[in-house]
Amino acid sequence: MEISLPVLTYATILLTSILGLVLGLISFLMLQLLRRYYTLKQEYDALTSKTRLQISKTFESLLSDSNKLAKDSQNEILKNLDEISIKHSKAYEEALITGKKKLEESFNDLDMKMSQAFEGEAKNFSSMVARAATNAQAEFKASLEERKKEMFTRIDSEAFGIIQKATQKLISKSLSRQDHEELVLSALEEAKREGLL
Numbered sequence: 368m369e370i371s372l373p374v375l376t377y378a379t380i381l382l383t384s385i386l387g388l389v390l391g392l393i394s395f396l397m398l399q400l401l402r403r404y405y406t407l408k409q410e411y412d413a414l415t416s417k418t419r420l421q422i423s424k425t426f427e428s429l430l431s432d433s434n435k436l437a438k439d440s441q442n443e444i445l446k447n448l449d450e451i452s453i454k455h456s457k458a459y460e461e462a463l464i465t466g467k468k469k470l471e472e473s474f475n476d477l478d479m480k481m482s483q484a485f486e487g488e489a490k491n492f493s494s495m496v497a498r499a500a501t502n503a504q505a506e507f508k509a510s511l512e513e514r515k516k517e518m519f520t521r522i523d524s525e526a527f528g529i530i531q532k533a534t535q536k537l538i539s540k541s542l543s544r545q546d547h548e549e550l551v552l553s554a555l556e557e558a559k560r561e562g563l564l
Contacts, residue, residue: 370554385522392514396507403503411496418488425484429477436473440466 447462 370558381522385518388518392518396511396514399510400503400507407496407499407503410499411492414488414492414495418485418492421488422481422484425481426477429480433470433473433477436469440469 444462444466
């Protein structure tokens with residue numbers, strides 16, 4: 368049994384329409400994905416600027432504490448200078464060593480606080496980005512599956528209608544759904560044997 372030219376034409380038009388719909392759906396989903404990417408990028412930029420601001424504030428606070436400690440140490444040294452004489456030079460050296468140790472401790476404390484603040488913000492940001500990416504991927508997959516089911520259901524119903532109309536025109540009578548299925552399956556098998564598919 369040969370497939371007639373009108374049936375092939377309608378089948379080609381149907382398949383082209385379906386391809387157009389699928390391409391439109393893919394374009395729409397890609398647009399949604401790009402919007403989500405730009406939203407995540409904006410959130411990333413906002414979080415990065417917030418983290419930088421917090422680090423800057425922490426650094427300024429620690430720097431002012433360091434300056435205050437340096438001034439306190441300087442005042443202590445100046446006070447000791449007034450009191451010491453040539454005989455007390457060893458005591459002067461000990462005061463300098465104490466001030467140096469306090470400054471080193473202050474800078475070590477500053478370094479440790481900055482490292483902790485940065486690591487905490489980095490971990491928070493990393494987990495937030497991972498959650499957002501996972502959520503976006505899950506939403507995209509669910510949306511894609513739902514659209515695919517809708518498309519196949521629509522294709523199935525439209526294909527049956529087209530085949531029913533075509534067979535009614537070809538043989539001038541209406542066939543049951545089972546007769547249509549048997550007719551289509553036998554036509555497909557014959558097309559495969561003849562190398563058309």
